[in-house]
Every structure is written in C-alpha cells, then in structure tokens.
Amino acid sequence: MDDFIVLKNLRKVYKMGDEKIIALDNINLSIGKSEIICLLGTSGSGKSTLLNMMAGLEKPSKGEIIVNGLHLEKMSESQITKFRQLNVGFVFQSYNLISTLSAMENVSLGLTFKGVPSSKRNKIAKEMLQNVGLGDRLHHKPSQMSGGQQQRVSIARAFVDNPKIIFADEPTGNLDTKTTFEVMDLITGMAKINNQTLIIVTHDEEISSYANRIVYIRDGSIEKITQNEINAQGEMENEANL
Ligand code: ADP
Numbered sequence: 001m002d003d004f005i006v007l008k009n010l011r012k013v014y015k016m017g018d019e020k021i022i023a024l025d026n027i028n029l030s031i032g033k034s035e036i037i038c039l040l041g042t043s044g045s046g047k048s049t050l051l052n053m054m055a056g057l058e059k060p061s062k063g064e065i066i067v068n069g070l071h072l073e074k075m076s077e078s079q080i081t082k083f084r085q086l087n088v089g090f091v092f093q094s095y096n097l098i099s100t101l102s103a104m105e106n107v108s109l110g111l112t113f114k115g116v117p118s119s120k121r122n123k124i125a126k127e128m129l130q131n132v133g134l135g136d137r138l139h140h141k142p143s144q145m146s147g148g149q150q151q152r153v154s155i156a157r158a159f160v161d162n163p164k165i166i167f168a169d170e171p172t173g174n175l176d177t178k179t180t181f182e183v184m185d186l187i188t189g190m191a192k193i194n195n196q197t198l199i200i201v202t203h204d205e206e207i208s209s210y211a212n213r214i215v216y217i218r219d220g221s222i223e224k225i226t227q228n229e230i231n232a233q234g235e236m237e238n239e240a241n242l
C-alpha cells in the first residue's frame with residue numbers, strides 16, 4: 001500500500017562554482033496513495049528540494065523517484081511536463097497567481113492546456129471557487145483579494161482537475177494563525193474527499209499535526225519518521241463543509 005511514491009537512495013548536489021552543496025543525501029521513503037505527509041524541517045534543510053524532486057520539477061543527482069510505477073528520473077523534459085500536467089497540483093507559499101487574470105481565469109488556465117472547451121472550463125472553475133468559499137470573488141484579480149483568499153484561489157487551481165498528488169510548499173507561510181488553520185482545513189479536507197496524496201512542506205510543527213506521517217528532514221537527510229495517532233482531520237473536514 002505504501003508504494004505510490006517511492007524514493008530510493010536519492011541525492012541532490014548543487015554545484016556553485018567550485019562549491020558543492022549537498023542538498024539531499026541518502027533519502028529513502030515510501031508514501032501510500034491518499035496519505036497526507038508532512039516534510040518538516042528548518043530553513044535550508046532540503047524540504048523544497050525533496051518536494052521538487054517528487055513533483056518532477058528537478059532531477060536528482062543520483063537515485064530513483066518512482067511515482068505510480070513511473071521512473072521520473074528517466075523521463076525527458078517533455079515527458080515530465082506531461083506527467084505534471086496529468087498528475088500533479090501545486091500550492092505555493094506566495095500563491096503564484098497570474099496578477100492580470102481574475103480568480104476564475106487563474107483556476108481555469110490549467111484546463112486550457114488540456115483542451116477543455118471554454119464553457120466547460122468556466123463552469124468547472126466557478127464550482128471549484130465555490131468549493132473554496134470564493135463564489136462571490138470570481139472576477140476579482142489577485143491584488144483585490146486578501147492573502148487567505150489568494151491562497152484559496154491557488155487551492156482551487158491546484159485541485160481543479162482532480163490530480164492524483166497535491167504538493168504544498170509552505171502553503172501557510174504568509175498567512176495569519178486563523179487563516180492558516182482555515183487553509184489547512186481546506187487543503188486536507190479536499191485531499192481526503194478526493195483520496196489524493198498530499199505532501200506538505202513546512203517548518204511549523206503545528207501544521208504537521210494535519211499529517212498522517214511526519215518526515216523530519218535535517219541537513220538533507222531523513223532524521224526520523226513519526227506517525228500521528230490522532231489528527232484533527234475528521235473535525236476539520238466537517239468544518240470545511242465540502
Ligand atoms: P528548505 O526548503 O528546507 O528551506 P531547500 O531545499 O530550499 O531548503 O534548500 C536546501 C539546500 O540546498 C540549501 O542549503 C540551499 O541553499 C541549497 N539550494 C537549494 N536550491 C539551490 C540551487 N538552485 N542552487 C544551489 N543551492 C541550492
């Protein structure tokens with residue numbers, strides 16, 4: 001069951017001039033389908049690098065990344081782009097919305113690349129924004145929304161085509177405490193309903209309580225992995241009212 005995402009002896013070295021930075025070393029990890037995993041560690045420990053490898057955004061220097069039976073480290077750029085389009089949704093700390101587009105246009109953009117006709121795109125985008133509580137902000141631009149609202153738009157965008165995996169890199173890093181919990185309830189609630197695999201990167205221990213397992217990253221290696229016996233997701237899911 002625990003073999004939806006498998007990492008074997010993963011290593012990533014960045015070369016900067018004469019200097020070698022070992023961002024990740026000897027990473028071995030298996031993640032099950034519909035698991036919620038938190039990668040927890042201090043700044044610079046290698047969390048984002050690890051997330052980027054699993055998402056096919058960066059190639060490893062060594063090792064294997066097997067997602068749903070596919071070896072990402074063996075794929076060409078175009079294969080990996082296709083893999084991302086079909087399988088993966090992203091939520092970033094800084095939302096990464098396109099400032100000139102409305103909430104609805106931002107959410108429907110990903111569907112454009114897949115050739116979904118415009119009337120259907122608009123219908124789906126509207127439904128997604130309603131799901132994240134933004135039914136009354138469809139035509140707002142990012143600058144016309146709060147940080148929490150912008151992150152909700154980016155969540156709607158990440159989940160829009162029901163991808164198998166959602167990657168969230170410090171998704172609450174720019175949000176206040178109350179909004180942090182709302183956003184975490186929303187992301188974990190939606191992932192649970194859709195049986196998606198959710199990988200969350202954070203330095204915040206409070207966030208890690210949302211996960212089934214916490215993978216502690218330290219100096220580019222896995223320090224330990226713990227299981228959360230009880231987490232708040234059941235309650236949260238009801239609260240999110242999805
Ligand atoms: P975290 O997300 O845990 O803060 P990162 O994965 O971003 O950490 O970075 C891990 C290490 O790799 C850090 O020392 C960082 O400076 C280095 N690093 C990350 N990306 C690059 C890059 N593109 N080039 C050189 N070094 C990098």
Ligand code: MG
Binds near residue numbers: 047048049
């Ligand atoms: Mg990071």
